[in-house]
Amino acid sequence: MNQYKVKKGPLQRFKMTLGVLALIIVAACSKVDGNGMLAKRAGDQDVIRVVVTTGMIADLVQEVGGDEVNVVALMRPGVDPHLFKASQGDIQKLDEADVIFYGGLHLEGKMTEILKKLERHKYTVPVSKHIDEALLRSGADINGTQFDPHIWFDVKLWISAAGTVRDTLAEYDPEHAELYRQNAEAYIEQLNTLDAEIKEKINEIPESGRVLVTAHDAFGYFGDAYGMKVMGLQGISTAAEYGSKDVSKLRDYLVENKIKAVFVESSIPPKAMEAVIAGAKEKGHLVKIGGELYSDSMGEPGSDADTYIKMVRHNVNTIVEALK
Template identity: 65%
Template sequence: MVKMRSIQRGLMTLTAVVLVIVLTACSSAAETGGSEGKVQVTATTGMIADVAREVGGAYVDVTGLMGPGVDPHLYKASQGDIRKLEQAKVIFYNGLHLEGKMTDILEKMSKSKIVTAVTENIPVDELRSGEDTGGTEYDPHVWFDVSHWMHAAEAVRDTLMEADPEHAEEYKVQAEQYLTKLEALDSEVREKIQEIPEASRVLVTAHDAFGYFGQAYDMKVMGLQGISTAAEYGARDVSELRDYLVENNIKAVFVESSVPAKAMEAIIAGAAEKGHTVSIGGELFSDAMGAEGTEEGTYIGMIRHNTQTIVEALK
């Protein structure tokens, strides 16, 4: 009997050792990509995940935390998100406090793994202030100026080259190809906006996400809410924006895929009471891209969709 218990204890010890080896291997595989050898990347927003896939190509496996219609300003990380972050070898996030409370988690993780804010290379003097519109020190919606998003692509490139030097040259080439596409996109947007008569280049949206777009492509931008959707708006904000639409004969406003439309509908109804007709010019993608597998589910496709929607409604 004693010998049997000794054998059982030995088997239990052996099982425990094997389990530790398996778990360690799984953990290592999660960070490096397992048998495929891909670098495991976790990105907070869809726009960042798209850049990581473009620059990383076949050498990365990218997981995005925030899908279509998700508002990053109000986002709270789940336990599942924490696991995805922990399993990643590389984490990309926007920075400039777009991710709100998640920033603290990401900063803590930066002590044990590669964590990069893709906005870190944008010159500070090119950032818009966010303090005047209920936001943080800087406006985080930098992706609406394509030239700024080129800096983000470069930050992704440099980080992947550091994390996976074996494929550094491939990342460099793929980044150059993507940057060429972004440069063409920047020119394309600039030309399209010129189709709108100058007096009609007024973009009115649910929250002030398009400031960089207006600054880069010569449009006046107005939002009912401030930089962050966490900022409250009141009856005075609604009435002031309504009066502006009436007084300036603005014909269209835009709703956003990640922000409820009811506030803009209230403004339209208020303008109608004053005898002025305002229509919804279309839905824009602001803080989140479209569904995966659609044109709007990529950064370039999202920017093209927004630009075309704006031009068709205002020209």
């Protein structure tokens, strides 16, 4: 498997240390209760200020929180969370937040250390927090110590994330706890419908053709949940480098198994997959790009992938149309 090959120089380590120290100092100066947690929602506060990392989490929190939350996502559509670096503006947003939600499982890469520090001083919660580790895929390409963070590709796991958001908001703002429960229940019903819909759509692909080849290994949960073999050129994190051997190995697999389509991702440049396609062509096998999938980021506002449910439907329809 691929290994991380990121080297930190003295300057980079110094900058990261300063960022973490700044957050700790700000949090320490904030009003905290007896348990070291920031004070809960004040009665005269209009809405809860929620800061999240990714668009998928922003959409989830908005569905559960409704009008009681003002949600700000640090990462714009098309941004790769594995490589994201927080700016001073992002640090300020985290400081001003009442509640912070993030993916966890090392999805946020270098931001993980900062987020874990914040957990000590304010409501900072990974949405993956209550998922049984037995249901998580191994992230062996990170020295075997992490789990695959792409939990949103199994809708059942995303339902667990919805429960975490519901319970966190209810704890922070008990006055509206029943509202959060009702919103979560309604949204979870939509997610259960989506889960059944995906299974039905995947059945349109002949079993022998249920092979999903993408730029990085983001769709493992999707494959496990919906019966597809999944292969990625890179590992579960785009920070894991790939080399010519990886390209050759994937090219040979496409040729030997007569795979007719591969997919690019909205948050990753298509250059690597184009090299695989060109290599297969040299060996006499034509492979097409089956379409663009949304993996680590949702679509732009107004697109057919600007909510979690719409994003999943876009991906499934794109996959099925290319492979059936």
